[in-house]
Amino acid sequence: MDGTLNFRHLYYFWVVAKEGGITNASKRLGLAIQTISTQLAQLEESIGKALFTQQGRRLVLTEPGQLALAYADQIFMLGEQLQEALGDADSVRIRLTVGISDSLPKLTAYKMLEATTRLDKPVRLVCYEDQFEALLADLALHKLDLVLTDREVRSGTTLRVFSHQLFESETIVVGSPALAKTYAKGFPENLNGAPFLLPARNNALRGKIDEWFGTHGVRPDVVGEFEDNALLNTFGRRGLGLYFAPAALASEMKEQFGAHVVGHVPQVREQFYAISNERKIQHPAVEAILAAAQAAGAS
Structure with missing residues (x-):
């Protein structure tokens, strides 16, 4: 050579x-x-x-x-x-390319990106949805500026990427008005045999849900299991089963999906993360997202 x-x-x-x-x-x-x-x-x-x-x-x-x-x-x-980047230098907007994990609730993704709408220079969002591992690979190759997900990167990975917890929320069980009326009274003891739409078993939340069912002696009738959270919400809107959602999004879930709260589940908590790659110069929109999360956590 x-x-x-x-x-x-x-x-x-x-x-x-x-x-x-x-x-x-x-x-x-x-x-x-x-x-x-x-x-x-x-x-x-x-x-x-x-x-x-x-x-x-x-x-x-x-x-x-x-x-x-x-x-x-x-x-x-x-x-x-x-x-x-050179093209964006003279542009009115800053470009932010974001990968969104397919298991992440879309309302949560918006909440995590909301800080970018308040920057002095407007942001042009370019969003891609894929599986967690595929997004990490694209982030490591600098195809993405940021990944939004419901799990942190495992320690020991060879990828030079870093997890930042943005916020945490307890969960609620929600359902269509008819299902909520049936199962709200006597919650959670009356959930035995109730129809449920659950995340797939490789989802970070699923293990916590199964443990909660076991603790309360609940044996649900699992109607469906989904990797795609948006598809799960669509089936839930049609009244095919009860499902879990972040408590922080209760009002949005009711407004967009007609999902009524059946009961609160403080023992099952969801964590939401932004994952960034190693960069000496941080993207201003990424900095705004992380700063907003830190301010919310301190308040």
């Missing part, structure tokens, strides 16, 4: 890896196949490692190629973000 990395060659490698082959990469780049092949060969020669191996008619990344791709992802994703 000669110690000099040609970033143009690295970019061609990155496009080939992303496009799944030299032919597709040549179409995207508008270059001849031979030109790209030559550039790849020069890159491999300069670093002293084979980045691709031929399997049949396909190019497959070698182990060094996979490592190189991980770094190239960060380099060129940051390059794209740099272009966006």
Whole structure:
């Protein structure tokens, strides 16, 4: 390895890896196949490692190629973000790209982002929804500025990301007016056999709910289990079962979903987190979200 990395060659490698082959990469780049092949060969020669191996008619990344791709992802994703940031410098709005965990109640996500609406410079929100692990990977690659979720990052992870608890809330059991009328009296002893819509078992809240059921000797009739909280709320609005919600959102749940409080469950508490990556210069909108949470916790 000669110690000099040609970033143009690295970019061609990155496009080939992303496009799944030299032919597709040549179409995207508008270059001849031979030109790209030559550039790849020069890159491999300069670093002293084979980045691709031929399997049949396909190019497959070698182990060094996979490592190189991980770094190239960060380099060129940051390059794209740099272009966006420079474009935003003259823009009226600050861009904030947020990943929202699919298990997070959408009303909660709004509550967590509300501080961005009060900045001196307005914010342009770009929101993506996905599973927790996928969002963390995108955050680590700097594709996202922030992830909002209902769980913190486990200690010992190799990802350079950091959890910030924004707020905590006890929960309530809610349901349609008809279900609330049936089960509100005698709560929680009368919940045995009651229809329930519950988070999926991989959800951070589900274990706490099951423990609470066990403590009170409740055996619910589980009508459905959902990874997507929005879908759970939709079924709840149709009156198909009782479900848990943050007590802090009781009025919003009634207004938007017609969900009436059946009973309070102070033993089951939800924590909500903002997860950021390691950056020397913090995003002003991210700082506003964290500062608002700290102010609320101190009040």
